[in-house]
Amino acid sequence: MNILDLEKEECTACAACMNTCPNGSIKMISDEEGFLYPDVDVRVCINCGLCKLACPVINNIVSEKNQNPDTYAAWSLDEEVRLNSTSGGIFTELSRTVISKGGYVSGAKYLPNHLAEHTIINDENNIDILRQSKYVQSEIKFVFKNIKSLLDSGKAVMFVGTPCECGGLIKYLEKKYENLLVVDFICRGSNSPKAYLKYLNGLKIKYKSDIKKVWFKNKINGWNKFCTKIEFENGIDYYADRYTDLYMTGYLKYNLFMRPCCSNCRFKGFPRNSDITLGDFWGIQLKDSQLDIEKGVSLVIINSAKGQLCFDALDGKIFKEKNSIEFAIKNNPCAVKSVNIGRERQYFFDRVEESDFEEIIKSIVDKNKDEG
Ligand SMILES: Cc1cc2nc3c(=O)[nH]c(=O)nc-3n(C[C@H](O)[C@H](O)[C@H](O)COP(=O)(O)OP(=O)(O)OC[C@H]3O[C@@H](n4cnc5c(N)ncnc54)[C@H](O)[C@@H]3O)c2cc1C
Known part of the structure; x- marks a missing residue:
């Protein structure tokens, strides 16, 4: 029964509905393609409608973020971090800063069976658990609920996920938290x-x-x-x-x-809901042939003043060079356009x-x- 009023092919599995359900009547269940979808136990559901309110697809998120964000090519000056990261290691440098100030980082880790699941860490030694792109959809479980508890107790939290997962968190929280940094990435799509x-x-x-x-x-x-x-x-x-x-x-x-919703992604383009968007700066050598690109170059798009503040805090730990968003997107179309099924x-x-x-x-x- 579709209590959520959401077409199956639109659901992103962000699990905001399950996180918000007051009496645990929603579970995420795999379909025949192996993708998770919310399943409502109608015997337990009290029809409160909170799941619909938390859904980032049913409800548009009104973004107050920058339409013309500043854009950088960047990488970590720590060679080990740069080489072991997917792009230029900016995720790790942001995480180090957050954790060094007593904050928490949430991102995707591999499970022993090699599937991915979101978790929360607050120890710098565990950043490598979250590092690197996992090309399989990460399960959010009850991470949003746990992030809310941390935020409500005054802790700083950085959440990293696909644009739709970030949308899910923002819609679930509803309230704006100064102590939350949302980081998404340019996403081709989530695999089964x-x-x-x-x-x-x-x-x-x-x-x-x-x-x-x-x-x-x-x-x-x-x-x-x-x-x-x-x-x-x-x-x-x-x-x-x-x-x-x-x-x-x-x-x-x-x-x-790829998940069906990824061919019609509503979370691409600008303005973004996140504070910072990460990606690969494909084509950067066409702009600056002197750059040493072989170890990886991050594309960093700053969507908010908070994002700018956190990125500026990395000065001294990273190389960065300002660039144009138009050039970055031209070489990375997944920033704005879904791929076809x-x-x-x-x-x-x-x-x-x-x-x-x-x-x-x-x-x-x-x-x-x-x-x-
Ligand atoms: C499925 C997927 C598709 C992508 N598509 C593109 C693309 O088309 N173009 C592009 O420029 N960049 C894409 N990226 C982003 C890119 O690969 C890097 O993750 C990003 O640039 C950050 O790199 P980094 O070196 O700073 O850090 P990394 O160490 O690579 O950071 C990885 C971060 O991503 C999170 N993460 C990893 N896997 C997942 C997952 N499955 N779900 C949610 N979060 C995850 C980790 O928790 C960590 O926070 C994609 C990433 C993923 C996971």
Whole structure:
């Protein structure tokens, strides 16, 4: 029963509804594609309507953020941080500042089964748990509720997530908190946990070992090679670039396993709801060929005065150079435009239960060979 008045293909799984439900009648349940959706237990639901009010899709968020935000190319001066981050490591530098002042950071961590889930940390030694992009949808669980408790007790919190997750948090909280910093990133889209586990299971069988660590966009061959590194328990290290890794092929070339709402994302564009937007500064070498880009360059878009203050606090710890938002977006269209649903998406999900991941992707590549 759809108490939420929300079409399934519009739901982002931000879980603001579940976090706000006063009597626990909403749970997030996986559908046949492996994506989570709210499920309302009508025997317990008291029809209070709070879930509808918390939904960032049903209710537009009125953004007071800057229409023409300042834009920077930046990276951490700590080489270890820069190399081990997806872009230029600005997330880690922001986290260090927040935690050093007694604050908390919420972001996505890997679980032992390699799926992703949001958590909250307040120890600098744990920042690496949140570091790096996980190309599978992170489960929010009750993190919004816990963030609200921290904010209400006066603690500073930085939340990092997809633009829709940030929208969910802002709508759930409703009240404006001076002690909250919201950081989103340019997001291509969230992938199905089912597709991702199928991919990993195929590799486990192929390499006859459990997986120790998944590392997308590893920089061993440079920042822009999109190298996937998977470390196996048996000592084997798997490396493949965006053209040879079958998961990246399915994600970046054929748009096979993204959440339906990602093809019509309402949280892209400007003004953003967040204080800071992070991303990769693709194409920066065209503007400044002297820049040393191989270890990764962050795109940093400052959407609010609070965001500017927090970014300025990184002076001395980062390299930064002002740039134009138009140039940044031109080379990173996902900032403003959703990617289309892949033509072979249904073909993929019709087979994902029965067939081998490698077999399905290779058959899609074959079907589309003539189109290059
Ligand atoms: C699914 C996805 C798609 C992306 N698409 C683009 C894109 O099209 N263009 C672009 O320029 N940048 C994209 N990014 C952002 C980019 O990859 C970097 O995450 C960002 O630039 C921050 O890099 P960093 O070096 O500062 O920090 P990193 O150390 O890489 O920081 C990672 C941060 O992202 C959070 N995070 C990681 N995975 C997830 C997840 N699945 N869900 C929610 N939060 C997560 C972590 O908690 C951490 O806070 C995407 C990221 C993800 C997760």
